[in-house]
Amino acid sequence: MYPERVVSGMRPTGALHLGHYHGALKNWVRLQSEYPCLFFVADWHALTTHYDSPEVIEENIWDMVIDWLAAGIDPQQSVLFIQSRVPEHAELFLLLSMCTPLGWLERVPTYKDQQEKLSERDLSTYGFLGYPLLQAADILMYRAAWVPVGEDQVPHIELTREVARRFNHLFGREVGFEEKAREAVKKLGSKRAKLYLELRTRFQEQGDEQAVQRGHDLLDDSQNLGLADRERLFGYLEGSRKLILSEPQALLTEASRMPGIDGQKMSKSYGNAIAMREDPAVVTKKIRTMPTDPARVRRTDPGEPERCPVWQLHQVYSGEDTRQWAQAGCRSAGIGCLECKQPVIDAVLAEQQGFLERAQPYLDDRTLLRNIVADGCDQARKMAQETMREVREAIGLAYD
Ligand code: TRP
Ligand code: SF4
Numbered sequence: 001m002y003p004e005r006v007v008s009g010m011r012p013t014g015a016l017h018l019g020h021y022h023g024a025l026k027n028w029v030r031l032q033s034e035y036p037c038l039f040f041v042a043d044w045h046a047l048t049t050h051y052d053s054p055e056v057i058e059e060n061i062w063d064m065v066i067d068w069l070a071a072g073i074d075p076q077q078s079v080l081f082i083q084s085r086v087p088e089h090a091e092l093f094l095l096l097s098m099c100t101p102l103g104w105l106e107r108v109p110t111y112k113d114q115q116e117k118l119s120e121r122d123l124s125t126y127g128f129l130g131y132p133l134l135q136a137a138d139i140l141m142y143r144a145a146w147v148p149v150g151e152d153q154v155p156h157i158e159l160t161r162e163v164a165r166r167f168n169h170l171f172g173r174e175v176g177f178e179e180k181a182r183e184a185v186k187k188l189g190s191k192r193a194k195l196y197l198e199l200r201t202r203f204q205e206q207g208d209e210q211a212v213q214r215g216h217d218l219l220d221d222s223q224n225l226g227l228a229d230r231e232r233l234f235g236y237l238e239g240s241r242k243l244i245l246s247e248p249q250a251l252l253t254e255a256s257r258m259p260g261i262d263g264q265k266m267s268k269s270y271g272n273a274i275a276m277r278e279d280p281a282v283v284t285k286k287i288r289t290m291p292t293d294p295a296r297v298r299r300t301d302p303g304e305p306e307r308c309p310v311w312q313l314h315q316v317y318s319g320e321d322t323r324q325w326a327q328a329g330c331r332s333a334g335i336g337c338l339e340c341k342q343p344v345i346d347a348v349l350a351e352q353q354g355f356l357e358r359a360q361p362y363l364d365d366r367t368l369l370r371n372i373v374a375d376g377c378d379q380a381r382k383m384a385q386e387t388m389r390e391v392r393e394a395i396g397l398a399y400d
Helices: 018-032 043-050 055-071 088-098 102-106 109-117 126-140 151-171 177-186 190-206 209-220 227-238 280-288 309-317 320-331 337-364 366-395
Strands: 005-010 037-041 078-082 144-149 249-252
Touching: 005 018, 005 126, 018 037, 018 055, 018 144, 037 055, 037 366, 043 055, 043 126, 055 078, 055 337, 055 366, 078 366, 088 126, 088 366, 102 126, 102 151, 109 126, 109 151, 126 144, 126 151, 144 151, 151 249, 151 366, 177 190, 177 227, 190 209, 190 227, 209 227, 280 337, 309 320, 309 337, 320 337, 337 366
Parallel strands: 005 037, 005 144, 037 078, 144 249
Antiparallel strands: none
């Protein structure tokens, strides 16, 4: 059985805020009970833009991993690791770089965007251009089926798919492929073999994508296939090559509607964030001083929630009853803004209480944290070594 894996990474930006939690992390927590998940700290990725200030990366790593755990990422369910501790990522990145056309990288939208946005940095480096390919290596290494990311990252997943396809096309050749594939079909057992061949015909004659998906599901459920046969059958379904690297899909993370305390999108760089683990007094003060509907100057002026960032917080944190109370009270001037903010403050503090409690054991005992990550790195490295063995073999680099 080859379960569908989920892989995602985050740059080490230090302590995370509520936007990260309600955007990415909550999603990760949900996924970990549905799929085998690998989550990693993308420290090399941080270097692609911050190569001149690497000293911040280390402290950031540990703060960030603590926040993952605080959010409810469970190291029993998910593999947590640091990218640079699995140097196989660099090897795969290098090998993929040999067959990736330069134009593919130059055309990635984040390349020009980020160079413009971070204009104070010199990003005309080789590493920065190659960073989406490094990301492709991160994903292909674990044969991920799903990659939870935000919208801005979708072009990177598309690039990853193209890179995988090209790699398979170039290196998935095999002498006697057809015969070996037909032998492997027999190993499915007669019922499954028949279905597999039907699905294959449906795809090859009618281009039916659903048939490919069903074929993949069938292979995923087939227990007595070795890895090589499995790659052949994945490839045979669609053509005449082995599929060594499998194409992932983006699992789009819905953009968090979390506003910062100034009403703009919450972001560390705007200085408007509430950290996941923040002092309760500071949280209270930040929310109490948040701007509200600018038309509501006096307590007696009615307001409009749609123009108020506090209302967006209600949408994240409040139940139906409280939301109705806030809307009606705002529009009729029946409640004041501080009154309106109180249930939000209470809900944020209650949420943070959970974060603080889950984080505490790791703050008290740093070796606990380090052991979790060391263990995750070992697990990831094992999987990575398995992939690299096949990749080297496919290219013809397995000399021993
Ligand atoms: N590039 C991603 C970001 O900036 C982080 C990342 C690196 C990643 N490698 C990845 C995300 C692999 C998903 C999968 O947010
Ligand atoms: Fe915003 Fe609530 Fe004040 Fe209305 S009552 S303006 S929703 S804080």
